[in-house]
Amino acid sequence: MAKVYIGYARVSTEDQNEARQLESFRTFREPISKTFIDKCSGKNMNRPQYKNPLRGCL
Numbered sequence: 001m002a003k004v005y006i007g008y009a010r011v012s013t014e015d016q017n018e019a020r021q022l023e024s025f026r027t028f029r030e031p032i033s034k035t036f037i038d039k040c041s042g043k044n045m046n047r048p049q050y051k052n053p054l055r056g057c058l
Helices: 018-025 048-055
Strands: 008-010 034-039
Touching: 008 018, 008 048, 018 034, 034 048
Parallel strands: 008 034
Antiparallel strands: none
16 A cells, blocks of 8 residues: 655635645655545544544544
8 A cells, every 4th residue: 555645734814825834745755646625623623634634544
């Protein structure tokens, strides 16, 4: 089975930009197959996109 690399980026507000985080994914040694982005507070784990990639792994 081939390895799949997943990227996850989060910023706290809609006004913030996730571009720097996404740019850092390009420097990873393997290509990122899928990227998930949340624009919400980090105070809790109620992050819809964070849960998406975990669904297939648990």
